[in-house]
Amino acid sequence: MELSSLAGNSRLKELLSHREEGRGLSHAYIISGPAGSGRHTLARLLAAAMVCTAHPGSRPCGRCAPCKKVFGGIHPDVAVISGVGEGKPITVDQIRSLRADAHIRPNEGERKVYLLEGADQMNAAAQNAMLKLLEEGPQYAAFLLLAENGGGLLQTVRSRCEELTLSPVPVKECQDWLEKRFPQKTGEEVRQAALDCQGLLGRAVERLEGTAESLQARESQAVKLADALETRTELELFEAAMVLDKQSREELPRLLDALERELTGRMARRQDRRRLFRGVELTRQIRAAARLNANPGQLAGWLCAGMFI
Numbered sequence: 106m107e108l109s110s111l112a113g114n115s116r117l118k119e120l121l122s123h124r125e126e127g128r129g130l131s132h133a134y135i136i137s138g139p140a141g142s143g144r145h146t147l148a149r150l151l152a153a154a155m156v157c158t159a160h161p162g163s164r165p166c167g168r169c170a171p172c173k174k175v176f177g178g179i180h181p182d183v184a185v186i187s188g189v190g191e192g193k194p195i196t197v198d199q200i201r202s203l204r205a206d207a208h209i210r211p212n213e214g215e216r217k218v219y220l221l222e223g224a225d226q227m228n229a230a231a232q233n234a235m236l237k238l239l240e241e242g243p244q245y246a247a248f249l250l251l252a253e254n255g256g257g258l259l260q261t262v263r264s265r266c267e268e269l270t271l272s273p274v275p276v277k278e279c280q281d282w283l284e285k286r287f288p289q290k291t292g293e294e295v296r297q298a299a300l301d302c303q304g305l306l307g308r309a310v311e312r313l314e315g316t317a318e319s320l321q322a323r324e325s326q327a328v329k330l331a332d333a334l335e336t337r338t339e340l341e342l343f344e345a346a347m348v349l350d351k352q353s354r355e356e357l358p359r360l361l362d363a364l365e366r367e368l369t370g371r372m373a374r375r376q377d378r379r380r381l382f383r384g385v386e387l388t389r390q391i392r393a394a395a396r397l398n399a400n401p402g403q404l405a406g407w408l409c410a411g412m413f414i
């Protein structure tokens with residue numbers, strides 16, 4: 106497997122690198138590690154490797170159509186499931202719908218891949234429904250269970266999965282990786298971010314991207330979007346929401362967070378909160394979709410359809 110875009114974690118990469126020549130990838134993984142440790146990066150790489158059409162030794166190639174779709178967030182056979190609402194776990198009902206969906210054959214390739222956010226937060230009923238799916242699901246279905254702590258999953262579920270645990274990236278490797286990623290930053294900024302992130306590169310990336318200037322721009326975009334969501338017509342909302350489709354993969358979740366904060370802040374001050382509630386709900390849905398996908402696409406359309414149907 107081709108995993109060079111994942112920083113550090115050399116043992117894990119070594120472990121996965123020979124998979125295609127050997128027994129291939131398994132159909133169920135637990136990907137565990139703290140926030141910022143690279144779980145989503147690894148999940149995306151695994152999902153792409155599963156649908157990639159390149160020579161087995163070089164999957165994911167990043168160049169074939171299926172790879173591009175996974176990294177672009179538009180592959181119809183790669184789905185992300187997360188709890189509905191901030192910090193809410195995936196429910197047993199969601200697992201049941203997932204099971205129904207899994208029995209529909211893939212649209213494009215040989216496999217269907219499901220990524221489950223916060224799998225360790227699911228209650229016993231949801232985990233048991235998941236277990237059944239792991240045991241009896243169709244051959245082509247693969248499951249990537251993201252967890253902060255693999256120990257939060259039932260032993261029965263764990264025994265059906267291969268667990269991949271992400272480790273903190275050493276300071277030197279963090280620094281090298283960040284230098285390549287942020288050539289415009291000074292050596293000192295990068296060094297300090299590498300030192301402070303405790304091996305969790307996601308944190309360092311967040312910090313280096315969050316300059317005062319971009320913060321201000323983001324806040325004002327969030328206010329405009331919130332205005333449009335709360336009071337404007339469908340067309341006006343659509344125009345305002347085009348800003349979402351222009352965001353980079355890194356910036357989009359931050360803008361959505363700022364938007365959610367803005368909308369929730371307004372709720373306390375309003376009588377009629379229906380549109381605000383709906384706006385928060387949609388913002389969370391879009392953020393969940395954006396987690397795995399580099400660019401879910403058509404977000405302005407998504408937002409308008411959700412608000413006005």
Ligand SMILES: [Zn+2]
Pocket residue numbers: 156157158159164165166167168169170171172173
């Ligand atoms: Zn490929």
